[in-house]
Amino acid sequence: MAQNMQNMGQENGNAPPYVRDKRGEFLKGHPPIFKHSVDPLQADDRLRAIERQLEIAQCDDKEKDLYASRQLQGAALDWWDSFHFGRTEANPITWAEFCSAFRSHHMPVGLMKLKRKEFLALKKGSMTVAEYCDKFIQLSWYAPTEVDEDGKRQELFMEGLNDGL
Incomplete structure (x- = not known):
């Protein structure tokens, strides 16, 4: 029956509808x-x-x-x-x-607050820039309002870098 319906649709010039799985x-x-x-x-x-x-x-x-x-x-x-x-x-x-x-x-809510504080206190220190960047991205998940705009995110990132860079 399904095959007949499919053939009828093709005979009329209409392709059977595609249904995504x-x-x-x-x-x-x-x-x-x-x-x-x-x-x-x-x-x-x-x-x-x-x-x-x-x-x-x-x-x-x-x-x-x-x-x-x-x-x-x-x-x-x-x-x-x-x-x-x-x-x-x-x-x-x-x-x-x-x-x-x-x-x-x-x-726990306390853990989320701790991770947010860890993010806000993040400094590059002895990490490579790539390691710092990875950590920054990972921890930023816990402080969504602090990184909801590109300018805010860039400012926080730059604050955590060493002065020597």
């Missing part, structure tokens, strides 16, 4: 499975890796929640089931809500 594209990138981590920064790294794959697959909010939650197992899946079950709103969970809830559960 976003889930297949998402999984093709091998997004990590997350169960539990003793290191909260590892939980955040996993979430960001999943988020990158969702962006590549061009998923919408509903698909992001659906696909990302399927990458959770063990204790992380228990958290998700509890979070999802405990919601009283009829509206679907947005990706921003998912990320916020995930981070607030898996990453």
Whole structure:
């Protein structure tokens, strides 16, 4: 039957509509499975890796929640089931809500503040410029309002460099 429908579309000069397999594209990138981590920064790294794959697959909010939650197992899946079950709103969970809830559960607020302070105090010191740049980029994730504009980001970067450069 499907073959007949496809042939009919071709006979009329209409090509069958192309349907993207976003889930297949998402999984093709091998997004990590997350169960539990003793290191909260590892939980955040996993979430960001999943988020990158969702962006590549061009998923919408509903698909992001659906696909990302399927990458959770063990204790992380228990958290998700509890979070999802405990919601009283009829509206679907947005990706921003998912990320916020995930981070607030898996990453203590104190750690986020510590990483932000570490970023703001970052100096090149004995690091090479490349090492400093890598560290700057890595830690800037924890201070989004300080680097939300290119000028602010450049100023902070330059402040951390040695005077001799």
